[in-house]
Amino acid sequence: MVMTKVTITLIHITTPSLPPMTFRSDLDIVATALDHQVARARARAVPVLAQRPLATLIDELRLDHFARQGGLEGAALHDFMGRYLKTIINLHQPGYLGHQVAAPHPGAALGALIDALTNNPMAIYEMGPGAAAIEYFVINWMLEKVGWTPAPLDLERLGAAGYGGGVLTHGGSLANLTALIAARSKVRPDAWREGNRDDLALLAPGNNHYSIERAVGILGLGTRNIYQVPTDARGVMDPDALPRILAQVHADGRTPLALVANACSTAVGVHDRLRPLGEFCRTEGIWFHVDGAHGASALLSPEYRHLLDGVELADSLTWDAHKMLRTSAVCAALLVRDHRALDSAFSQEASYLFHDKEQPGFDFLPRAVECTKSGLGLKFYLVLAALGERGLADYVERQYRLTADAYRRMSGIEDLDLPVAPESNILCFRLPGTDARQLELRRQLLVEGDFYVTSTQFQGQRYLRLVFMNPETTLDDVERLIARIRRFVRETHGAG
C-alpha cells in the first residue's frame, strides 16, 4: 500500500458551477419542430431527402460557432432545429422506400428520451433495475415468439439448463458477431485463451449480410474460410448441397464453426428453408445461426410465420427491433436456444456475478460486447406496449401484403424486370439496359426527392430496390413511382 501525501489547495464548492437546466423550455422547442416536421413529412409536403455538401451543412448549422461559444438554447436552438431538419432524411415521408430502418413509432422516441435523460446503463442491474427488468422481459417475450423457453423470473433457478437466453445489443452486426463468438466458444472453448488454430470454417450463402463476413474477419478466422453454400436463382440455399459442402470442409481438415441462414436475405428478402437446414445441423452437431434481423418479426404473424418454419431448431437468432418492429436505431436482439451458450461466450466459465453480489436482479454484462449499454429494451418496449403485439403483427402483415400488391402491379408492366416474387417487404426491379441506367433512375429520383430507393447487386446485375418500411406508404405511392419510371423510360428510350 502506498500512501502518497500531497499538498492540495482546498477549494470549497457549495454551489453548482453549471447553469440551471432549461430542459422543459428547450424540449418544447425541439418537440414543436419535430412534430411539425413529421406532420409535413407524413403529408408528403417535404422531400424525402435533399442532399447537400457536407461542408455546406457544417457551415449552415454553425457547428463551429456553438462548439466554441456555447449558448445553443432558446432562440438559437429554435433556429438550429429549423436548419437541422432541412438536412435529414425523412423516414416518415411515405416516399421513403430505402434501407431497412424503421419509420419509428413515437413510443421509441419517448423511450430514447427517458433512457437518455435518466441515463441508466443497465448491463449491471444496479445501474438501472427497471431498464434491466424491461430487457429481461423483452428477451423472454422474443424467446416465446421463437418457440424457445423463456428464462425464469425466479432468480434462484438461474444457471441450470433448460431455457433460452438473449441480450439486446447496439445493432444486428453486433448481434451476428456475438452469435459467432458464442459458436466459437462452443466449438473451440480454448480459443479465447489460446487463440484461433486456423481450423474452422463457416458455412453460409453468398448473399448473407456483409456483417457475417465482417464478423469472420474480426474474429481472426479468415474470410477465406467461408464456404459458400449453393443457392437457387433467388438466392435460397439448397439444403441438399450441405453434405457435399461439409465433406469438402472435412476434406480440407477443417471443423464447421456454424451454418448461417438468411431470414430474410438483404438483397431481395427471400428466406432460407430453416427446417431442413436446422435438421441437418442437428444431425451433424453444427451450430445453426439464423440472421433474422429483418424477417424474424414475421414470427408475430400467424399469416407469415411459416416463412421461418423450423427456426426453433436454430442455436441462435438475430432479430432487430429497429427494422420491422418500428423502433429507432439501434436495437437488436441476439437470442439463443440455450442460455448457457451465451453466458459462456466471452470466457470459458459463466460469470454469474449476481450471486457474488447477492443482488435481486440480473446482469446482462457478461453477455454483451459492450460494457456500458444503453437501455435499449425501453425504446422497443414503449412501442410494443403502445401497439400491443397484435399491432406489431398488423404492421408486418400490412407491409408484406402491400409489397405483394406492388409486385403484382409492377409485374404487369412491360420493360420492368422483377426477378423475385417478394416474400417480405423487399421488392427489386430493373429496366432493360445497363447497370448505369438503373443508377441514373435512382439518381434522378433522389434529386427530385419524392422517393428514396436503394440499389442492390443481385445475380451479377444492379437492381433498384424498394423496401416498404413506412406504415403510411400506399399503392397510390406505388402508382406515382410507376408513372415516374414510365417517364424515365420515355425520356431515356434507347439510351440504356
Place this chain on the structure above:
Amino acid sequence: MVMTKVTITLIHITTPSLPPMTFRSDLDIVATALDHQVARARARAVPVLAQRPLATLIDELRLDHFARQGGLEGAALHDFMGRYLKTIINLHQPGYLGHQVAAPHPGAALGALIDALTNNPMAIYEMGPGAAAIEYFVINWMLEKVGWTPAPLDLERLGAAGYGGGVLTHGGSLANLTALIAARSKVRPDAWREGNRDDLALLAPGNNHYSIERAVGILGLGTRNIYQVPTDARGVMDPDALPRILAQVHADGRTPLALVANACSTAVGVHDRLRPLGEFCRTEGIWFHVDGAHGASALLSPEYRHLLDGVELADSLTWDAHKMLRTSAVCAALLVRDHRALDSAFSQEASYLFHDKEQPGFDFLPRAVECTKSGLGLKFYLVLAALGERGLADYVERQYRLTADAYRRMSGIEDLDLPVAPESNILCFRLPGTDARQLELRRQLLVEGDFYVTSTQFQGQRYLRLVFMNPETTLDDVERLIARIRRFVRETHGAG
C-alpha cells in the same frame, strides 16, 4: 434471371392502418414526469437507488399486460412513468458516486429525442446528411484537441495522407476493439482474409479496462498472449520495463500487436506516462493505443491536459463522451492519428464508397463495427453546443478539484486508507479489516440510498471507490458520507 409468376390477391390499401400519432401529448406526460424526477433527485429528495427484485418490477410495471394488449399511452403512460421512475438509479442525485457514466446534460436527451424520432442512421451519408456532418465535425473537433490534423472539409482532398480520422461508436469497448482491429490490419494485413497466425502479442498493464482483454479474446488472438507491463504501486506502467518485455515477446517468437496505455486507469484513475511510452513505440514501430475513455476529456483543460502529455504520439485513442463529456450512454470516439489506419481496418483496401456514388458527403460505414449506427454525434454535439468547449472544461476541472479536495479531507481521517492521491475524479478508500467489511459498508450505503458507490480490486484488496461524476456533488456531500462512514466504524468496531 428467374421470373416466378404467382397469383396474389390484390388488397388496395389507401388509409393508414395505424392509429394517429399522439406524440405531443404523450411526450408532455413523459417530460413532466422526467422533469419532476430530475428536480427531486437534484434536491436529494429521492434515494439514489432503491433496488427491488426483478420479478417484482416486471409485475409492477405490468410489462406483460401492455405487451399483449397495447394501449400504453395517455393515462396509462402517466401511471407507467410514475412506476418506472421508482425503478431507476438517479444519476442526477448528487449522492451518485458510482460508475463512470455521466449525469447527463439535458442537451444529450434532446439529441437522443431528435435522433430517435427522425431515426437517421447516418453511417451512410444519404441516411442522414446533417447527422453525418455533425459526426464529421465532432471527430475533427476531437482530433484538434488531441493535437492531430482534422480531416479536410473539401472532399476532393480525401484519401491522401496527412490527416487524422475517427468514428463515433456505441461505447468504449467497441472503440477499444476497433483500435485493435486497426492495429492488426496494420501489423498483419493478411489476417482479415487468412486468419490469425498465433504470433502476435499485446503489451498492456494488468489494470487496463476489461474490454482490452475481451477484445483480444474476440479477435482470436488468445488472452494468454497479453504481456503484462510492470507498474508501480499506483498501477502506472514503468516505461523502463518496456525493452525487457519486448525482448521477451521477441524471444517467444512473437510480434507486438500494440501497447495499450491507460488515461486513466479504471480502478483508481491514474495516468500512464504517455510521452516515454509513445517515444518507445515510435522507435520500435509498435502501434500505441491510449484508452482515454475516461481521462481524455482532460485535454480540454489547460490545467489538466498535462496528464495526457505525449498523447499525440499515439496511433489511436478511445475517448468516451458518455463519461466526462456529460453525454448520455453510449457515445464513444475512436480517433486515429492517420485516417488510413481506420479506413483500411476492416479490409485490406480502403472503401471510398462515396466516390463511386458521387455523393456530396462521407460514409462512416467502412470505419465501424456497426452497420446501422445511431446519430451519436447529435447527442454529444447538443451538449457541447449548449455549454461550449469551455463549459465542458469547467466541468472536468470542477470534478477533478472536488476529488482532490475530498482526498485531502478524507486523508486526514484516522482509519481511512487512501492508497492513491487522485489524478482525476476517482478516489478509492478502505477501512481497516477484511474485504467483507468494505462490501458491508457499501451494502448498507446502497440500502439506505443516500449514496451510491462502487468497489474495486486494487493491489489485491477490495476498496470502495468514489467517482465524482455529478456536477452538483459538493464537499458537503463528502462530509455527509464521512459522517456515515464514521458511524459504520463505530457500529462495527472490532467487527472487521
